[in-house]
């Protein structure tokens with residue numbers, strides 16, 4: 540469903556590749572976590588799948604398409620098969636919950652009747668029944684992320700990509716979002732999620748792909764977060780003796796403990812975030828939604844595959860292939 544063949548991505552002007560010779564296959568229906576320290580290449584991997592970035596070398600297949608042979612003109616159509624969720628929600632602030640979700644369907648030409656059925660259905664599925672007429676600033680962070688997820692899945696894409704979707708949320712709210720993503724995955728959608736949240740990864744026990752400096756250093760069928768903070772250069776050589784090894788073990792263990800303590804999920808059942816019960820309070824204490832100007836607005840549409848980028852040209856007629 541998603542296949543990387545010896546993929547390297549080196550951004551212009553950088554010393555080392557962001558993604559370095561990756562081979563990877565994600566099967567239909569999988570739930571995959573991408574983990575790794577900041578800068579290890581997680582977001583770049585997702586952007587390559589979306590064809591927002593192009594590999595410097597190597598080949599990427601997504602849903603039966605060789606991305607290298609999809610013309611710029613066809614990219615928006617290709618992207619419609621991929622739902623995308625971001626850390627910062629990226630909702631349109633001057634549209635209601637209903638309008639935010641409906642907008643996706645309007646732009647791709649769905650009929651009014653389809654929209655009138657699909658939007659309430661998906662809002663119910665994500666737990667936002669009764670909130671259709673709210674504006675984003677009247678919602679808690681968790682609710683805003685639910686709107687973003689509703690928008691991402693309303694067109695039933697076979698793949699959902701999530702880049703730090705719980706990064707702005709407290710642990711209890713994050714657990715609710717993860718339950719929702721699990722439910723979407725159980726419905727057959729392949730989910731690939733980049734995250735720093737050890738507690739979530741440890742709790743879910745799904746496939747974990749760990750990146751380090753653009754390379755895959757671990758690919759575990761059913762794994763935990765692991766120690767993504769290890770800096771290899773700090774590893775003492777055997778010749779340095781037992782005391783150095785003991786010192787290293789102590790440092791690594793302290794780092795692991797600190798990371799787990801700051802990121803661990805409570806094992807209590809999910810409760811709605813307190814702020815969710817008072818949208819006016821929530822608007823004050825939750826992460827702010829930036830008000831995009833017209834250019835941002837169009838940028839969002841492009842990244843969601845709703846509109847052709849101004850820079851996109853090309854006119855070949857090959858089809859965007861069938862879903863595999």
Ligand SMILES: Nc1ncnc2c1ncn2[C@@H]1O[C@H](COP(=O)(O)OP(=O)(O)OP(=O)(O)O)[C@@H](O)[C@H]1O
Nearest residue numbers: 550551553557575576577578579580581582583584
């Ligand atoms: N547009 C860009 N131009 C130049 N370098 C980039 C660009 N985007 C990412 N990089 C570099 O590529 C490397 C990988 O970045 P990437 O954002 O993929 O990592 P990440 O694992 O997602 O990090 P984080 O967890 O902080 O989001 C980093 O060294 C980063 O500085």
